[in-house]
Amino acid sequence: MVTIDDYRAPGPDIFVFPPIIDGGPFWFTKPVLLAVACAGLVIAFCWAAFAKPKIVPRGVQNAGEYVYFFVREQIAKPFLGADTDRWMGLLFTLFLLILTWNLVGLVPFIQFPASSYIAFPGVLAVAVLILKVYLGVKHQGFTGYLKNMSVPPGLPKWALGIYAPMELAHQFLFSWATHAIRVCANMFAGHMLLAFFSSVGFWFLVEKLSPLGAPIGLLGVVMTILLTAFELFIMILQAYLFTMLSAMYIAGGLRAEH
Known part of the structure; x- marks a missing residue:
């Protein structure tokens, strides 16, 4: 008799991929291919939507203008106010790229969110951080930028030695970490949950069907469906939050934060 003890849940190894080409570069794996392919899709979408815009938008242009x-x-x-249009190219691209990296996790036969690899959102977060610092130094001066970000008005002098280092660490380290890890952690966890419940459904309904295991398998199928819908919402939300933080950081570079 097959028992629940025979089932083995998927683990972190589902995030480990061999090179696509035997004997090829070790780094050229499925996540890298997906990340590059998604970037190509974003370029193709923008080209189709905006290369030859019509007065009355239709089809891809209509979808592009809506987004x-x-x-x-x-x-x-x-966050950006009058500077919004100047930075829309960057923010629009970031939103589409993160969203596409997330959504491929729900595409049949692909089913892996590229953004669950910290390297991909991490690189984008580093680029935004560098841009933020550059804009801050350019518009506020080096000393003024450090002062504006680390010394709020009315801060007592005795607290400066405590607050300023903490704020600088937040601005240059923790802000990057939360910017990148937020989307990565959510996609990692969502992919693990979907893999777990879908494997439960497959194991107890297909691989080892039995009267006792069938209800567990049905539960796995139902949870997979519900979590897929919830994960779709999370994917859109994380693209929104990543882009929102990018806009906030850019605004912090353009203008004093305090």
Whole structure:
């Protein structure tokens, strides 16, 4: 008789991939291919939507303008104000790229979110951090930028030695970590949950079907469906949050944060 003890849940090894080409570069794996392919899809989408825009948008242009308007009004404008349009190219691209990296985790036969690898959102977060520091030094001066970000108005002098180092660590280290890890951790956890419940359904309904195991398998299928819908929401939300933080950091470079 097959028991639940025979089942082995998927583990972190589902994030480990061999090179796509035998004997080829060790780094050229499925996640790398997906990340590059998603970037190509974003370029193709933008080209199809905006290369030859019509007065009355239709099809891909209509979808592109809808997403562009959403990013502009709901993400960029609350932080950047009059500078919004200047940075929309970057923010619009970031939103589409993170969203595409996330959504491939739900595509049949692919089913792996590229953004669950910290390297990919990490590189984007580093680029945003470098841009933030560059803009801060350019618009506020080196000394003024450090002072504006680490010394809030009214801070007592005795607290400066405590607060300023903590704030600088937050600005240059923790802000990057939370920017990158937030999306990565959510995609990692979501992929693990979907892999677990889908494997439960397959094992107890297909691989080892039995009267006692069938209810467990059905539960796995139902949870997979529910979690897929929830994960879709999380994927969109994480793209939104990553782009929103990018807009906030850029605004912090353009203008004093305190």
